[in-house]
Amino acid sequence: MSHAPTLSKNDRVSIELGEDGVAQVRLTRGDKMNALDPEMFERIIEAGSVLHNMKGLRAVVLSGEGPAFCAGLDTSSFARTPSPDEPELTERTYGNSNKFQQVAMQWRKLPVPVVAAMHGVCFGGGMQIASGADIRVAHPETRMAIMELKWGLVPDMGGYALWRGLVRDDVLRELIYTNREFSGEEAQGLGLATYVDADPLARATTIATEIASRNPHAIRAAKRLQAGMIERDTDAILLEESIEQHGIMRTKNQVEAVMAGMAKRAPSFEDV
Numbered sequence: 001m002s003h004a005p006t007l008s009k010n011d012r013v014s015i016e017l018g019e020d021g022v023a024q025v026r027l028t029r030g031d032k033m034n035a036l037d038p039e040m041f042e043r044i045i046e047a048g049s050v051l052h053n054m055k056g057l058r059a060v061v062l063s064g065e066g067p068a069f070c071a072g073l074d075t076s077s078f079a080r081t082p083s084p085d086e087p088e089l090t091e092r093t094y095g096n097s098n099k100f101q102q103v104a105m106q107w108r109k110l111p112v113p114v115v116a117a118m119h120g121v122c123f124g125g126g127m128q129i130a131s132g133a134d135i136r137v138a139h140p141e142t143r144m145a146i147m148e149l150k151w152g153l154v155p156d157m158g159g160y161a162l163w164r165g166l167v168r169d170d171v172l173r174e175l176i177y178t179n180r181e182f183s184g185e186e187a188q189g190l191g192l193a194t195y196v197d198a199d200p201l202a203r204a205t206t207i208a209t210e211i212a213s214r215n216p217h218a219i220r221a222a223k224r225l226q227a228g229m230i231e232r233d234t235d236a237i238l239l240e241e242s243i244e245q246h247g248i249m250r251t252k253n254q255v256e257a258v259m260a261g262m263a264k265r266a267p268s269f270e271d272v
Contacts, residue, residue: 008050010046010047011028011039012027012039012040012043012044013025013026013027013046013047014026015047017054017056021058021271022058022059022208023051023057023059023060024063024205025062025063026062026064028065030065030066033064033066033068034065034126035071035072036072036077037074037077040074041099044129045094045102045103048102048107052110057112058211058212058271059112059113059115059209059219060112060114060208061114061115061117061201062107062115062116062117062130062204063200063201064120068120068122069117069118069120069122069126069142070122071123072126073125095109100156101158103125103129104125104128104157104158104162107129107132107133107134108162111223112216112220113135113208113211113223114134115133115135115204115211116130116133116136116137117200117205118130118139118142118184119139119184120143121142121143122138122142122143122184123144123145124145124147124155127145127146128155128158131162131166132158134223135194135204135207136187136192136193136194137196137197137200137203137204138193138200139198139200140196140198141185142183143183144181144184144187145175145179145182146159148176148179149177149178149179154176163192167191171190184200215254215267216253216269216270216271216272217253218248218253221245221248224240224244225241252270253269253270256269
């Protein structure tokens with residue numbers, strides 16, 4: 001790839017796009033365990049918008065600086081009085097989502113795969129943000145919980161939509177109703193972690209780098225197909241597969257994938 005590395009940073013999130021097309025996205029409120037205060041919600045959404053429009057982007061690694069991935073809602077926010085002009089939770093301000101749902105749902109909405117690296121603590125809203133990723137790598141000792149019932153609330157940051165297909169129904173009910181804590185190692189068996197690794201960031205980066213080496217048009221098409229797999233009926237899925245494949249076959253990048261594979265060399269793809 002020919003583009004230069006790109007760095008973007010606000011006071012809560014940093015983005016660094018490497019020459020391989022992998023963006024390292026880090027929550028940078030490490031002194032507060034990346035807890036979600038009002039400013040954090042705004043800055044995460046801002047970062048998602050930057051990524052959505054970023055040229056040369058092929059995959060994303062999402063992680064947290066400091067001792068935790070994300071400790072969930074900043075408890076100081078409980079005492080906050082909403083401003084009079086703040087939209088109601090029921091208002092759809094980001095397509096099908098409100099602001100709080102968007103911080104988790106936007107990772108599924110990105111056109112490229114997202115790999116989350118979880119360590120330290122991953123509670124509540126942090127668990128829902130991680131669940132928005134396509135793939136999740138957890139340190140075995142990560143402390144995790146679907147925490148909202150502890151505060152007399154329900155998960156409302158997209159969790160119910162994101163956990164479909166990940167967690168068995170009765171298991172999910174138990175985790176939500178009891179808000180019990182579980183480890184990253186247990187999370188793999190529950191369906192909330194794809195892999196467990198002593199260095200989750202390195203493992204997540206390795207996965208993202210491999211994804212970034214594939215035909216970027218095909219990767220984006222595959223993510224679109226995944227997005228509709230649960231909700232569409234069989235006939236619609238079959239047709240959508242054909243539509244996506246028809247748009248990819250015999251294109252320059254698809255031919256390059258074949259030629260590189262036959263020649264046993266690294267492919268050189270044109271970015272989307």
